[in-house]
Amino acid sequence: MVDFYQNGIITTLHNLHQRPVEDMEKALKKFSRKRPMTLILPSLYSELEGEALPNIVNHLSKVDYLSEIVIGLDRADEKQYRHALQFFKPLNQNFKLLWNDGPRLRKIDKKLRKEELAPMNPGKGRNVWYCMGYVLSTGTASSVALHDCDILTYDRGLLARLFYPVADPSFNYEFCKGYYARIADGAIHGRVTRLLVTPLIRALKKTLGHNEYLDYIDSFRYPLAGEFSMRADVINDLRIPSDWGLEIGVLSELNRNYANNRICQADLAESYDHKHQLLSADDAEKGLSKMTVDISKAIFRKLATNGCVFTKETFRSIKACYYRIALDFVETYSNDAKMNGLDLDIHAEELAIELFAKNIMVAGKAFLDKPMEKPFIPSWNRVMSAIPDVLEQLNDAVEQDMKEYM
Numbered sequence: 159m160v161d162f163y164q165n166g167i168i169t170t171l172h173n174l175h176q177r178p179v180e181d182m183e184k185a186l187k188k189f190s191r192k193r194p195m196t197l198i199l200p201s202l203y204s205e206l207e208g209e210a211l212p213n214i215v216n217h218l219s220k221v222d223y224l225s226e227i228v229i230g231l232d233r234a235d236e237k238q239y240r241h242a243l244q245f246f247k248p249l250n251q252n253f254k255l256l257w258n259d260g261p262r263l264r265k266i267d268k269k270l271r272k273e274e275l276a277p278m279n280p281g282k283g284r285n286v287w288y289c290m291g292y293v294l295s296t297g298t299a300s301s302v303a304l305h306d307c308d309i310l311t312y313d314r315g316l317l318a319r320l321f322y323p324v325a326d327p328s329f330n331y332e333f334c335k336g337y338y339a340r341i342a343d344g345a346i347h348g349r350v351t352r353l354l355v356t357p358l359i360r361a362l363k364k365t366l367g368h369n370e371y372l373d374y375i376d377s378f379r380y381p382l383a384g385e386f387s388m389r390a391d392v393i394n395d396l397r398i399p400s401d402w403g404l405e406i407g408v409l410s411e412l413n414r415n416y417a418n419n420r421i422c423q424a425d426l427a428e429s430y431d432h433k434h435q436l437l438s439a440d441d442a443e444k445g446l447s448k449m450t451v452d453i454s455k456a457i458f459r460k461l462a463t464n465g466c467v468f469t470k471e472t473f474r475s476i477k478a479c480y481y482r483i484a485l486d487f488v489e490t491y492s493n494d495a496k497m498n499g500l501d502l503d504i505h506a507e508e509l510a511i512e513l514f515a516k517n518i519m520v521a522g523k524a525f526l527d528k529p530m531e532k533p534f535i536p537s538w539n540r541v542m543s544a545i546p547d548v549l550e551q552l553n554d555a556v557e558q559d560m561k562e563y564m
Contacts, residue, residue, distance in 0.1 A: 166377025167370075169331075169422040171323055182318040186223040189325040194225040196299035196390075197317070200285040201307040203234040206245050210432065214312045219248050221314055223321075226299065227253040228292055230285040234259055240563050254556055256288055257563075262555035263288070266548070273544050277535045283400035283407075287535050290393045292556060294538055295549035301325045303387035308433040311342070316385070316426045323422050324387045332392055332420040333412050335378055336385035342431035345501040346491060351382050353507060354450050354514045355406075357487055358457065361480035365472070371464055374413050375457070378423055381409060382453070385426060392416075397534035402449040403456030407534070410460040439513050450514050454521035459533050462525075473522030477515050484511045 162172055186195070197218075205211045218227065227249055231242050239257045246253050257263060270276035277284035286304065293299050301324045303317070316336075323334040340348030359376045363369065375381055382405045395415060399407040412421055438445030458468060488507045495502035541548055 167373055167418050168377045169419070170379070171334075171422055171424040173319070173425040173428075179313075179315040179318055182322060183221070183223060183314070186318060186321060186325055189327065190223040190225065193300035193325050193327065194298050195223060195301045195303070195321055195325060196226045196228060196293055196296075197224055198286065198289045198293065198302060198304040199227060199229045199307055200232070200282050200289060200304070201229055202232050203238045203242065205307045206238075206242060208308065208433070210310050210312065211307045214307060214309065215246065215248055217312055217314050218317070219250050221251070221317065224251045226296070227251050228256070228289050229253060230256045230258060230289040232258050232280070232285050236260075236563070239559070243560065243564050254292065255560060256285075256292060256556055257559050258285060258288060260555075260559055262559055263552075266551055266555060269545070270541065270548070275536050275541050275544060277400040278532075279400040281400055281402075283398055283404045283535065286404065287398060287400070288552070290396070291538055291541075291549060291552050293390065294393055295553035299390045301387060302390050302393065304385065305336075306384040306432060310431045310433075311427065311429055313427075319424050319426050320385055320387050323424055324389055330420060331422045332416050333388045333422070334386060335381070335409065335421075335423040336383045336426040337378070337380035337423050338383070338425065338427040338430040340380070340431075341429050341500065344499075346495050347431070347434065348380065348382075349507075349510055350446060350449060350453065350514075351380055352487065352491060353484055353510050355381055355453065357484035358454065358476075358480050358518065360483050361476055362457070362461070364479050364483075365475050366461070366466055369461070369464070369466070371410070371413060371460060374418065375406070375409060378409065381406060383426075394539045395537050397537050399452070399456055399533055400535050402452035403533075406453055406456040406460075410456065413460075437510060437513065439509075446510070447513060447517060450517040451521045451524070454518050455525055456533070458521060458525045468522065468525065470522075470526065473519060473526075476522070477518050480518055481511065481515045484514070 162174060164170055229246060231239065234242060234257060239260060243255055246255060267276050277287055293302055301321060303320050320336050323329055323331045359372050363372050384405065386408065396411050398404055435449065436445040438447040441447060462468065488504060492502050492504055
């Protein structure tokens, strides 16, 4: 049965008809004449050596409606940056490669750190933030999309469906979040969404009572999807976390800045697979363990800004409620998997829940112990107010790097 159901408080744009990707691309090409589109790709150098990114570049080289592709490159030395410039050459679009570890961008980062405006932690959030700054520096993009570089099941249709809601001038959306079924290799994936975010949101509703923000987050079918698109003017006031709370943090900022009818989610793919993170139960600074702490903190911070009061006792109740709800979800997912002939390891699922429950308490303690912690990278509006020519400096640094090392 085709799913056309609208649940929650944001619009869901389904894949009802399997519209040919060529037809969507033809429409996007027409839209691009008035609404130029830019794609942001945050990447580690190691992803150039993986299986996913070469396929992504191959598909992108056949896309004709993009005006620019902005790639943020992390953890690369000079030799690797030179290699990356050649790696992305097959792209037929104008592309810009930000060498985040290069001397020119490091110099800008040092200047921002002096003013306490730079991202403090390395990672995807920092990479995305600098890419967004570069997009603002060009002033040419009307619509901007972002997706990860580890998507193993990538095709052009995913990008077309991601851009369409914010590119079509007859639509009123400022932001679109992607979603998809996390099914691959005969198994159900997406553990952090299934076993942390959804049961945690339900637990918070039960312990804190009705909350519009919780209804909002619960409306997203895959809130941790790394794929989203927006109108370019959204970037200016966006305050994002630099850690694993990026996806939840972006949704929280959109909830604060825009009405629900300006936000939507779109079905991007029938199936989706990417690089899987290890559970890292023995190391809270790695893998899914760190991810769950960061995501939990991001949710608690947002609720606190809405006036929710948290204590040690509150977090104990949240943890206990979460644990029971999450265990019930395991049975639900197990039944769903069995009916569809998919694998689901109940023991592994419950081990993950035990770790996530512990990390909810870790996140709660961190929230209470560090009330003055700065959870967000400053908005580019604030940075431009402090250093008026910062975007020109950023643009010039990227251009000089590419000219020197290409």
